[in-house]
Amino acid sequence: MVSTNIEDSELDSHGPQTFLTKYVWSQDHKVIAIQYMGTATAIGLVALVLSWFMRLQIGFPDTFDFIDSESYYQYVTMHGMIMVIYLLTAFFLGGFGNYLIPLMVGARDMVFPYLNMLSYWFYLLSVIILASSFFVPGGATGAGWTLYPPQSILEGTPGSDWGIILMLVSLIVFIIAFTMGGLNYVITVLQARTEGMTMMRLPLTIWGIFVATIMGLLAFPALFVGGVMMMFDKVLGTSFFIPAIVSMGESLEYGGGSPLLFQHLFWFFGHPEVYIVALPGFGIVSDLISVHARKNIFGYRQMVWAIVIIGALSFIVWAHHMYVSGMDPAFGFFFAITTLIIALPTAIKVYNWVLTLWRGNIHFTLPMLFAIAFVFTFVVGGLTGLFLGNVVVDVPLSDTYFVVAHFHMVMGVAPVLVVFGAIYHWYPKATGRMMNQTMGHIHFWVTFIGTYLIFFPMHFLGFVGIPRRYFTFDGLDFIPESALTLNAAISIAAFVVGAAQMVFLFNLFWSIRNGKKADGNPWRATSMEWQTPQTPPVHGNWGASLPVVHRWAYDYSLPGVEEDFVPQTIPVAEGEMDER
Amino acid sequence: MIIIVIIVLLVIFSVVFSFVSPWTYVPIAADWSEIDLLLTATLWITGAVFVAVSLFMAYALYKYRQSAGNRADFEPENKRLELILAVATSVGVIAMLAPGLVVWNKYITVPDDAKIVEAVGQQWSWAFRLPGEDGEFGLVSTHDIYETPFGVSASDPAGSDDIIIDDNELHLLLGQPVKMVLRSIDVLHNFYVPQFRAKMDLVPGIVTYFWITPTRTGTFEIICAELCGVGHSQMRGYVVVDEKKEYNEWLAEQETYAKLVANERNDNVEYAQNSE
Numbered sequence A: 001m002v003s004t005n006i007e008d009s010e011l012d013s014h015g016p017q018t019f020l021t022k023y024v025w026s027q028d029h030k031v032i033a034i035q036y037m038g039t040a041t042a043i044g045l046v047a048l049v050l051s052w053f054m055r056l057q058i059g060f061p062d063t064f065d066f067i068d069s070e071s072y073y074q075y076v077t078m079h080g081m082i083m084v085i086y087l088l089t090a091f092f093l094g095g096f097g098n099y100l101i102p103l104m105v106g107a108r109d110m111v112f113p114y115l116n117m118l119s120y121w122f123y124l125l126s127v128i129i130l131a132s133s134f135f136v137p138g139g140a141t142g143a144g145w146t147l148y149p150p151q152s153i154l155e156g157t158p159g160s161d162w163g164i165i166l167m168l169v170s171l172i173v174f175i176i177a178f179t180m181g182g183l184n185y186v187i188t189v190l191q192a193r194t195e196g197m198t199m200m201r202l203p204l205t206i207w208g209i210f211v212a213t214i215m216g217l218l219a220f221p222a223l224f225v226g227g228v229m230m231m232f233d234k235v236l237g238t239s240f241f242i243p244a245i246v247s248m249g250e251s252l253e254y255g256g257g258s259p260l261l262f263q264h265l266f267w268f269f270g271h272p273e274v275y276i277v278a279l280p281g282f283g284i285v286s287d288l289i290s291v292h293a294r295k296n297i298f299g300y301r302q303m304v305w306a307i308v309i310i311g312a313l314s315f316i317v318w319a320h321h322m323y324v325s326g327m328d329p330a331f332g333f334f335f336a337i338t339t340l341i342i343a344l345p346t347a348i349k350v351y352n353w354v355l356t357l358w359r360g361n362i363h364f365t366l367p368m369l370f371a372i373a374f375v376f377t378f379v380v381g382g383l384t385g386l387f388l389g390n391v392v393v394d395v396p397l398s399d400t401y402f403v404v405a406h407f408h409m410v411m412g413v414a415p416v417l418v419v420f421g422a423i424y425h426w427y428p429k430a431t432g433r434m435m436n437q438t439m440g441h442i443h444f445w446v447t448f449i450g451t452y453l454i455f456f457p458m459h460f461l462g463f464v465g466i467p468r469r470y471f472t473f474d475g476l477d478f479i480p481e482s483a484l485t486l487n488a489a490i491s492i493a494a495f496v497v498g499a500a501q502m503v504f505l506f507n508l509f510w511s512i513r514n515g516k517k518a519d520g521n522p523w524r525a526t527s528m529e530w531q532t533p534q535t536p537p538v539h540g541n542w543g544a545s546l547p548v549v550h551r552w553a554y555d556y557s558l559p560g561v562e563e564d565f566v567p568q569t570i571p572v573a574e575g576e577m578d579e580r
Numbered sequence B: 001m002i003i004i005v006i007i008v009l010l011v012i013f014s015v016v017f018s019f020v021s022p023w024t025y026v027p028i029a030a031d032w033s034e035i036d037l038l039l040t041a042t043l044w045i046t047g048a049v050f051v052a053v054s055l056f057m058a059y060a061l062y063k064y065r066q067s068a069g070n071r072a073d074f075e076p077e078n079k080r081l082e083l084i085l086a087v088a089t090s091v092g093v094i095a096m097l098a099p100g101l102v103v104w105n106k107y108i109t110v111p112d113d114a115k116i117v118e119a120v121g122q123q124w125s126w127a128f129r130l131p132g133e134d135g136e137f138g139l140v141s142t143h144d145i146y147e148t149p150f151g152v153s154a155s156d157p158a159g160s161d162d163i164i165i166d167d168n169e170l171h172l173l174l175g176q177p178v179k180m181v182l183r184s185i186d187v188l189h190n191f192y193v194p195q196f197r198a199k200m201d202l203v204p205g206i207v208t209y210f211w212i213t214p215t216r217t218g219t220f221e222i223i224c225a226e227l228c229g230v231g232h233s234q235m236r237g238y239v240v241v242d243e244k245k246e247y248n249e250w251l252a253e254q255e256t257y258a259k260l261v262a263n264e265r266n267d268n269v270e271y272a273q274n275s276e
């Protein structure tokens, strides 16, 4: 089972010693994780600032000269793409995946540490390429994060010269980075689990990350080929996606291609992508709830199966993004059915989270607060998915603010809440200190309530029929005056929420030195990462010999045991009621 | 503990907001009231689930909050409960999906008596074409768009009586089902009239469609609902739904393709004479 290339029986950790090899060209999964998280946060801040610019325009149109139609669409595009790919995917898999997989499965590191390091540097490269596209002639692409051709590569769309090319190159580099990292995560989970750590003893965090990574490895290639083909269309003049068209008063050389082909490729990637950021969140939230309610996760096996089934089904629902795209409408029947089938395992997960709270001993710690906020937000976002999945109900709502509200709730706010909860939860393991509580609470309350106030009312703008990706609503008579007032209010909420993130960032740095000292297991949790000999864990994680696992990760409040938790490393006592 | 209060407050806020919100469907003007009905039903069902789950969670948080002497139960599984919940959810989902599919079937099945009307999108304006007396459109070619009006092929006889409306305003006859046939000559667009509820993308290279029956007279905005470049939010048009009399008056003013070509030839001749 155990196969990492760090030898057992090291008496002492003799990891790399120089600053450069230790913190920069590091092959240590923990350092790589922090590098991923830092880079993702930095580019995520750009996306946050872009969202302010958009909200300035929507809330207070014609007030700010620097925002015109062109730049607005560039903000929309870059904001969406950064948030989904470069922030959330990178944070969950590159960040938490790297940090937690080896620790939680009881391994010394990833199985291919060198590849793992390369993965980070390629990711960084992709972020730099992406960011540089703001500065090339014509600026970043404004084609929408979906990059639909023909529009994305034709005049009339901002950044259709250099911006789109850099976007495609950046995505391709990102996918290479993801593949290198992803292979590591999957193989580490399969091959490097320590003695006794069966698959059905893994914490759900690992299950979520594991399945999400497999999905990524299967889904990203669709985006990859789509990106390469579009690049050919743009640079070499092929016609994969472009039929005979005219543009800006001129007949173009293209002919015979299909714009819908790209949409299929994009969403064959794009829908699983939604779950690539959701499943790790599902897993992490399950563990946060269980630890902080001092209770085993309810229906563990069902939760594992739900993750696997959601992962599998999410590959046959992609065209629910294309109900009104002009594809053969008969497909609508099939995709509506598959889409609503996914609602079932998803609903079961929600029930199980709530039932885990039931009869628990709930500690209202910061991670728990974020977990609760996640469940609440996710319920809203999940339920509105039933509108959009049910093909004919989607017709009036598609491409309106209802969609914006829905996906922000379900794949924007909800996963971000998990990221925050997880950071407050694992921070003491990574630094040896707790994060400041007061700042944490300010951050939590403003973020939770604020994001709800931003996105809940947006559903109703969608009912009116207000279209998304609109630079201006000027002169549209069907939109009531009051909607503009609501938009201004939403914008103000967005600025306040954004400001609260600065409190969080400050706390993140401030607590490294000034936080309350934490011992190795401050939450009294059972899973392996809390059982390391040192905190923060050193190179090789486990000291002289690898730990042995004797039970699942959820032995909380076990009857007949005085403590309310039993770590996975403790052998099963005689006569103890043991589940697995 | 505050979290419990906040959750309850947010639930109350959401429910009250839903009832008092002035932001709701614009008054419908096409025969798609089924869609509104389904939407409203979905809102009720999901709203009820939202309230139930959130309040149950709040109650659990209150009842099982940490306190001295409280210890969590150890309950890994409860097969019966899990089964009941799964079945109940399935029933709810099927209740929404089944009627949804029936209405979708109607949405994509154009009735035989529908008249066809073509809408053509380009960055960033609309134009329309009616098939004329013969009920058939003449062939078009995107590449010829700057050669002949609308790109209608000169050699196809079916095209000569096509009525070309090179204007952002289209008139429809009240109560007459229409099949909207959609074409784009450049990028993706989407034909969306909020009052009609229906929408569909315009895709260069293929012809897409949807159908409606206008049920109320008035002037309605056509907006583009698929990102099509910097002018996307300015790509506006109007549909005017008329009674028979007004409709016929409008129709009489429109010109056929043959007429347009003739006019153009005259213009050219005049132009040539003037510049001699």
Ligand code: HEM
Pocket (backbone or CB within 6 Å): A051, A052, A054, A055, A076, A077, A079, A080, A081, A083, A084, A088, A143, A144, A145, A146, A404, A408, A411, A412, A413, A416, A451, A454, A468, A469, A470, A494, A497, A498
């Ligand atoms: C407070 C936080 C946020 C605010 C205020 C915000 C605001 C916005 C706005 C105003 C738009 C453009 C709407 C339009 O014109 O159609 C947008 C689009 C988008 N946002 Fe956010 N957003 C936030 C967080 C996030 C997060 C965390 C994600 C992560 C998934 C995200 C993903 C997206 C995506 C994918 C789009 C669509 C881009 C497109 O239409 O091409 N946003 N957001």
Ligand SMILES: [Cu+2]
Pocket (backbone or CB within 6 Å): A270, A271, A272, A274, A317, A318, A320, A321
């Ligand atoms: Cu999807």
Ligand SMILES: [Cu+2]
Pocket (backbone or CB within 6 Å): B188, B189, B190, B224, B225, B226, B227, B228, B229, B231, B232, B233, B235
């Ligand atoms: Cu448009």
